Amino acid sequence: MSYEPLLHKLIRHTLRLFYQPHHCVIMDILLEKLLLRESEICSAMKMLSKEFNKLIVRLKEDRLIKQESKIETTIDGRQLLQQIYYIDYREIKDIIKYKIYKMSTEINEHLREQQQQIGYMCAECKTEYSVLEAQSLVKNYRFICPDCNTELIENRNTEVDPHELHALMMNDLKDIIDMLKQADNYNIPTIxxxxxxxxxxxxxxxxxxxxxxxxxxxxxxxEVADTRGYEASYTFEELSGIEKKTEGYEAVNGEELGKMALNEMLSKKDESLVTDKSLEEEIFLNTTRSDDVEKSEQHLLDVQNEIMIRVSGVSKAFSAVTEEDKEKMTEEEYETYFEVFLKQNE
Incomplete structure (x- = not known):
């Protein structure tokens, strides 16, 4: 579905802005699978069901995930009550919009209350006057205290300007608001x-x-690599004095190559004066060389297939990552590691 990448980005951004890291991990797992049993999530997070239920309470209360109870029959005929969690994209989008609306409404309400509580105070005697009381104390277009004839100053009960607070909130929520506007262009069904x-x-x-x-x-x-084989070319002159260069040998295994070398040297027995001992050494050297080629090629394939993970900006093989490396990872690096870990255990 075309709206899924946008909704995934919106949900992840919202979770990382307003929720704890364990909430982000739970939601990332559900976004990957869409629907999971409680036991499957606990297995992925390596924790007990009791601990998991404590972490997921807030997500259920905020209705960011939906829960369904199902009775399943085991192999031995027992019936177990399973808790299943899944995601409704439409409901999550509406909830995020509603939360932002409530935040904005509360700040505006707080702003109105602060404006109503604004009064005046004498800087000398600290006497406070309401706006209506101060209007009767005007002298020469200034509010003057009747007790000490000192000009009254505006009295604010808060150190934080509500206007500034509202501006900061809208700036922090700009990305979320933009993604919500884009999501409104899609017809997202209820699931x-x-x-x-x-x-x-x-x-x-x-x-x-x-x-x-x-x-x-x-x-x-x-298959293409196997049909081509590893073409080897060895000069036997360097080893046994035979002035002949073998070309196009298929190094399928060391035994075949040894047989080919043996036949070659037997055909030149009268010309080469090679002893039985030198013949055995020739076979051994060619067999060892063929095995080295196979081991080198296998090692190259293993290195190419190895998944690399970044640890504090440094690339490291996934199989070599330790617990100490996990602690050094940034949040994005750990998310990447966790996704690879899930794929490796599927």
Whole structure:
């Protein structure tokens, strides 16, 4: 769906602005899968169900995630009550808009209250006067205290200017407001449990097709590499004095290459005067060289297939990441690591 990337960005930005990190992790997992059982989320976060329920309370209260209770039958015939969580994009968008509206309304209400409470105070005797009382104390277009004849000053009960507070809020919410305006251009439907389940199945099916295509492409590449082989060219003159250069040998394995070298040297037995010992050394050297080629190629494939993760701006192999590296990661780097971790454990 074309609106999904925009809604994902909106939800992630809102969560990181107003919620705790564990709320962001829970929402990121749900955005990836759309619908999950409580046990699946607990397994992904490596925590117990009791701990998870404490963390997810605020998300449920704010209605950013929806919960469905289902009775499932186990293999041994027992019935268990499963809690299933999923995301309704339409409801989340409306809730974010409503939250911003409430914030703006509360600030404006606070502004009106502050304006009504504005009065005047004598800087000398600290006597306070309301706006109506100060109007009767005007002398020469100034408010003068009747007790000490000192000019009255404006008395504000707050150190924070509500106008400035409202401007700061709108500046911080600018990106969210822009994304909400873009989301209004899409017809986003309301999603219930069964629709979310169907969407998840379709998403997994598309992902499976993409993985199969990738695997087929990789297998085709391996087949092409196998048909070409590793063409080796060895000069036997350097090893045994035979003035002949073998070309085009298919280094499929060390045993085949050794046989080819053996046949070559036997055909030149009368010319080369090679002893049985030198013949065995020749076979051993060619076999070792072939094995080294295979090991080098395998190591190169392993390095190319290794997933790299950034730790404090430095690239590091995913398999080599330690707990200490996780603590050094920035928030974005840990999100990337967590996504790779989920894919590796699927």
């Amino acid at each position: 219930d449990y069964f629709q979310a389940l169907e969407m998840k199945k379709n998403k997994e099916m598309k992902a499976g097709v993409a993985v199969n295509r990738t695997d087929e492409s990789a297998r085709e590449g391996e």
